[in-house]
Every structure is written in structure tokens, then in C-alpha cells.
Amino acid sequence: MRQSKESAFREFAEARMGHLFRSACLLTGGDTHLAEDLVQETLGKMYAAWGRVSRVGNPAAYAQTVLVRCYLGHRRRKSAGERPSGELPDRAGQSAGDATLRMTLVEALRGLPPKDRAVIVLRYWEDRSVTETADALHVSSAAVRTRSTRALARLREQLQDSVGELAAP
Structure with a gap:
């Protein structure tokens, strides 16, 4: 057994x-x-x-x-604030295409507060519904909608035109 x-x-x-x-x-x-x-x-x-x-x-x-x-x-x-190094070693070059786009998005995600980052990852990476995300984070559905709206606005502000340039063929 x-x-x-x-x-x-x-x-x-x-x-x-x-x-x-x-x-x-x-x-x-x-x-x-x-x-x-x-x-x-x-x-x-x-x-x-x-x-x-x-x-x-x-x-x-x-x-x-x-x-x-x-x-x-x-x-x-x-201890969560402790970091051994401020920079990531061996960053992807501009010719990496998709890798550069991913690194840009990860860096932008890093700029979000932890709860906002969790909402974005659950809603848009994990493709969970508002209700599922709210249950996972122990918050209301309205809080998830508010956090996702504000977090997406922060991401747009951080990324501005850089994602469009990186995603262009």
C-alpha cells in the first residue's frame, strides 16, 4: 500500500x-x-x-x-529581501528574439509587488478564472480584478514600446 x-x-x-x-x-x-x-x-x-x-x-x-x-x-x-547579487549573469543578447522578449517580460514582472505578480501569473500564465485566482490567494474576486487591472497598467508603463519592438518579426 x-x-x-x-x-x-x-x-x-x-x-x-x-x-x-x-x-x-x-x-x-x-x-x-x-x-x-x-x-x-x-x-x-x-x-x-x-x-x-x-x-x-x-x-x-x-x-x-x-x-x-x-x-x-x-x-x-x-530574509526574503536578501539577495546575493543585484544583476543576473549572462543575459540574453538582442539577437535572441524570443529569449529577449521573455527576459524583458520577466524583468517587468519583477518590478511588480508580490501579490500583483501572483495575480498576473495565475490569471494570464496559468489561465485561471477570476474566481479560481481569488480562491488561491484568499481574496475577493473584486480584489483580483482590481489588482490585475492595476498590475497590467504598471506592466504597460514599464514596458511601453519595448515589447512591440521585440515581438515584431
């Missing part, structure tokens, strides 16, 4: 790890080390509760919710 639960969790973790990591990278503004930590923390919490979680209708959505909560919990810690 225990063996089958462990193998079921292992299959789940292997199938979802990449998606969780990509979402965590967006939440953290491109901090891959923190993203890896968040994914490990998420999977650890999922493993501890796997008996309950495996009976849930959609454990993948539950894992995304746990990831967002781990991220928001990390942001509340005093």
Missing part, C-alpha cells in the same frame, strides 16, 4: 515539476534558485499530505495553489 502511494506521488511529481518550476520562475521574477526552493517546498508539502491530496479531484491545481502560498509565505519572511 505504501509503495503504491509513493510511486503515485513520484509519477505526479515528475509530471508536474517542470510546470511548477516555470510558474515559480515567473512568480519570483526569474530567480531560478528561489524557484527551485519553492518547487521543493511545494512538493514536500504535497508529499506530506499525499493521502488526502491524491483523493482531490485535481491535485495539479492544488499543487499550484500550494506553490503560490509558499511564494507569498516566503515574501513575508524577513
Whole structure:
């Protein structure tokens, strides 16, 4: 019995790890080390509760919710502001096309407050509804709509014409 639960969790973790990591990278503004930590923390919490979680209708959505909560919990810690370096090494060059566009978007996301970033990632990256996003963040639907409107306006202000130039063929 225990063996089958462990193998079921292992299959789940292997199938979802990449998606969780990509979402965590967006939440953290491109901090891959923190993203890896968040994914490990998420999977650890999922493993501890796997008996309950495996009976849930959609454990993948539950894992995304746990990831967002781990991220928001990390942001509340005093040590969350510590950074080993202010600059990202080995930035993509202008000829990278899609990579440059992604880096520009990640840098713009990094400029948003953590809760706004979480709303944008859940609504537009994870393609969740307003209600699902509100449930994941424990806020009202009106708060999600307000935060997403303001966050998108901030992103537009930060990006101005740079996305159009980068996305042009």
C-alpha cells in the first residue's frame, strides 16, 4: 500500500515539476534558485499530505495553489529581501528574439509587488478564472480584478514600446 502511494506521488511529481518550476520562475521574477526552493517546498508539502491530496479531484491545481502560498509565505519572511547579487549573469543578447522578449517580460514582472505578480501569473500564465485566482490567494474576486487591472497598467508603463519592438518579426 505504501509503495503504491509513493510511486503515485513520484509519477505526479515528475509530471508536474517542470510546470511548477516555470510558474515559480515567473512568480519570483526569474530567480531560478528561489524557484527551485519553492518547487521543493511545494512538493514536500504535497508529499506530506499525499493521502488526502491524491483523493482531490485535481491535485495539479492544488499543487499550484500550494506553490503560490509558499511564494507569498516566503515574501513575508524577513530574509526574503536578501539577495546575493543585484544583476543576473549572462543575459540574453538582442539577437535572441524570443529569449529577449521573455527576459524583458520577466524583468517587468519583477518590478511588480508580490501579490500583483501572483495575480498576473495565475490569471494570464496559468489561465485561471477570476474566481479560481481569488480562491488561491484568499481574496475577493473584486480584489483580483482590481489588482490585475492595476498590475497590467504598471506592466504597460514599464514596458511601453519595448515589447512591440521585440515581438515584431
